[in-house]
Amino acid sequence: MEPFKPVKSIPTPLDKVNVDTDQIVPKQFLKLVQKTGFGKHLFFDWRYDKNEKPRSDFILNNPQYRGSKILLTRENFGCGSSREHAAWALLDYGFRVIISSSFADIFYNNCFKNGILPIKLERKDVDEFFQTDSEIEVNLEEQTIKTKSHTIHFDIENHRKKSLLNGYDDISLALQHEKKILEHERNSKYSSL
Amino acid sequence: MGMNVTEKILSRASGKATVSPEDVIFVNVDKAMIHDVSGPGVIKVFEKLEQKGINTDKLWDPSKVWVAEDHFVPSADMISAQNIVLLSNFTKKYGIEKHFKYGMGQYGICHTLSHEEALVLPGEVYVGGDSHTNTTGALGAFAAGLGHTDIAYVLLNGKIWFKVPETLYFKLNGKLPEHVMAKDFILKIIGDIGVDGASYKTMQFGGSGISEMVMEERLTLTNMTTEAGAKSGIIEPDQETRDYLASRGATNYNEVKGDSDAAYSKIYEYEAEQLEPTVAKPYSPQNISPARDLSNVELDKAYIGSCTGAKLEDLRAVAKILKGQKVKIRTEILPAAISIYKKAMKEGLAEIFLDAGVTIGPPTCGACCGAHMGVLAKDEVCISTTNRNFPGRMGHVESKTYLASPLVVAASAIRGKITDPRDLK
Incomplete structure (x- = not known):
């Protein structure tokens, strides 16, 4: 995974609650297993009309947000099916950060496994971002979001932060600590070794 | 503690x-x-x-x-x-x-x-x-x-x-x-x-x-x-x-x-006695209503399948309603496993289903996740024993799925409209 660097971008405002993974990547694309190339399927039914032409009324097709790296959305983002294709599609499209007041659990975990930073904020802060339409800067190291006028702090568990900053997935992290884990196992009376 | x-x-x-x-x-x-x-x-x-x-x-x-x-x-x-x-x-x-x-x-x-x-x-x-x-x-x-x-x-x-x-x-x-x-x-x-x-x-x-x-x-x-x-x-x-x-x-x-x-x-x-047949309307499982309040909703399909609603008990419930009846809309039953399919045969449920006009399909997630085996066309309305009714979940993004119990789905299949099983005569 790419180490996570500060991200500066206009956020794409997707003003919907309970966006489920069926909307993020519809079922017909689940059979595809390559991790790349999913960006074109992202929000497929919302993004394209029946002739597969971009719908001008969908936010991702607004030229203003072309190249945006931050998705701004509402509570319970990523609910429904556990398909990791949802995280693959968001990443492949170019999103590195998702800001919402809450995320569905499995999706939230899948983000970290794929180098996406999901940021949970208070609802009032999310509302505020929906009101503004200018560039913001997300700095994971400092755990801040900077706007023109102010800075908001966000929380993240330390091990998740470290993994993203170093570009580790859980598997490489565990391998890095394999010795320590083995040692702990040997000394534990519940050892499985 | x-x-x-x-x-x-x-x-x-x-x-x-x-x-x-x-x-x-x-x-x-x-x-x-x-x-x-x-x-x-x-x-x-x-x-x-x-x-x-x-x-x-x-x-x-x-x-x-x-x-x-x-x-x-x-x-x-x-x-x-x-x-x-x-x-x-x-x-x-x-x-x-x-x-x-x-x-x-x-x-x-x-x-x-x-x-x-x-x-x-x-x-x-x-x-x-x-x-x-x-x-x-x-x-x-x-x-x-x-x-x-x-x-x-x-x-x-x-x-x-x-x-x-x-x-x-x-x-x-x-x-x-x-x-x-x-x-x-x-x-x-x-x-x-x-x-x-x-x-x-x-x-x-x-x-x-x-x-x-x-x-x-x-x-x-x-x-x-x-x-x-x-x-x-x-x-x-x-x-x-x-x-x-x-x-x-x-x-x-x-x-x-x-x-x-x-x-x-x-x-x-x-309190169990206060519960009643309940349906989740499109497009969210939380969008619930008593089945009785939806008796005007016309249906195109009834789907009985998935890990949620095609276990043996679910099929027994469906058979109780369908016995001696005919379905008015397309109805599919996909038992959730071969072992359940076999028991449904042995108990005579399969025959009740076929006599009612239902199609029995092979075990699969099928149309629950919109994959195959009876997906929905544009504007089609389905009542289903499955678990999700997000837009496009069971087929076209403009199709509609109502989630309900096997009893409600079976009763609705007979009437062609959403039906509370208590109201079947």
């Missing part, structure tokens, strides 16, 4: 004397499952790891892993067929013996196999590459769904991180009335707490109403905890659990129950 059943299972699995909600723990996994969508995803993760020089030659324990073919089988197209080949090569390479192949005896929906085949036992930690893995918690296990990368990690290491979830306790007082099923109860709960009402929490069910409930009905409750965003759903094992497992040859396990002074973050109480 004592621990509840989930905390006790997780404390045992993490080797800690006690655990509390919010603790981050590293647990030993007892069982893991992949299917024909998550399996190929896991295989891709393995390939990436190999490229990085990480050894993926061996799984932590192939005897604890099982594989289901359910989403796109019988192969819906070339890519699905290819994925099945991928899965078969994978299980052969790693020596996974529990691979339930379609066309070779017992197979079916992964969550259904978990209980039909007693693959998961009380007190165990079970993870699966599918969000409805929660289903199996009805057996008294900790059962949770994970993404592909997490499952790949479990397959190699047999362990996973969890944050101990807090538990919401749902107490059902009294036995469900005649025309009310577990599906009505769980839809009512989701309507009350919302689709994120149990986000990262465990939903535990108990009370006299649960004690009275047969296992397959209990499984409907834990199955749809996923629709409330829950990490897991669980029911403490009792005599019903033991009998259910014993009839499937499983008697050797360590039952876990909560302490009498266990803590719950919130307790909800429901």
Whole structure:
């Protein structure tokens, strides 16, 4: 995974609650297993009309947000099916950060496994971002979001932060600590070794 | 303060004397499952790891892993067929013996196999590459769904991180009335707490109403905890659990129950006699209404399938309504596993269905996830025993799905309109 660097971008405002993974990547694309190339399927039914032409009324097709790296959305983002294709599609499209007041659990975990930073904020802060339409800067190291006028702090568990900053997935992290884990196992009376 | 059943299972699995909600723990996994969508995803993760020089030659324990073919089988197209080949090569390479192949005896929906085949036992930690893995918690296990990368990690290491979830306790007082099923109860709960009402929490069910409930009905409750965003759903094992497992040859396990002074973050109480046939309208499982209030809704299809609504008990309920009747709209029944299909034949249910005009399909997730076997056209309206009704879930993005119990779906199939089974004459 790419180490996570500060991200500066206009956020794409997707003003919907309970966006489920069926909307993020519809079922017909689940059979595809390559991790790349999913960006074109992202929000497929919302993004394209029946002739597969971009719908001008969908936010991702607004030229203003072309190249945006931050998705701004509402509570319970990523609910429904556990398909990791949802995280693959968001990443492949170019999103590195998702800001919402809450995320569905499995999706939230899948983000970290794929180098996406999901940021949970208070609802009032999310509302505020929906009101503004200018560039913001997300700095994971400092755990801040900077706007023109102010800075908001966000929380993240330390091990998740470290993994993203170093570009580790859980598997490489565990391998890095394999010795320590083995040692702990040997000394534990519940050892499985 | 004592621990509840989930905390006790997780404390045992993490080797800690006690655990509390919010603790981050590293647990030993007892069982893991992949299917024909998550399996190929896991295989891709393995390939990436190999490229990085990480050894993926061996799984932590192939005897604890099982594989289901359910989403796109019988192969819906070339890519699905290819994925099945991928899965078969994978299980052969790693020596996974529990691979339930379609066309070779017992197979079916992964969550259904978990209980039909007693693959998961009380007190165990079970993870699966599918969000409805929660289903199996009805057996008294900790059962949770994970993404592909997490499952790949479990397959190699047999362990996973969890944050101990807090538990919401749902107490059902009294036995469900005649025309009310577990599906009505769980839809009512989701309507009350919302689709994120149990986000990262465990939903535990108990009370006299649960004690009275047969296992397959209990499984409907834990199955749809996923629709409330829950990490897991669980029911403490009792005599019903033991009998259910014993009839499937499983008697050797360590039952876990909560302490009498266990803590719950919130307790909800429901009176069974106040529950009624309930339907979730498009496009959210929380968008509920009494079935009676929707009697003007015209339908094009009735679908009886999935891990939620095609267990033997569900088919028995449907047969009770369809016996001697004819369906007015297209109706499909896809039993959730071959073993259930066989029992439905033996009990004479299949004949009742066919006489009523229903088509019986092979076990598969089928149209529940919009894959195949009866997907919906634009503007079509369906009533279904499945679990999700998001836009496009069962087919066209402008189709509509109403979620209901097998009794309501069967009654509606006869009338061609949403029907409360109490109103059938």
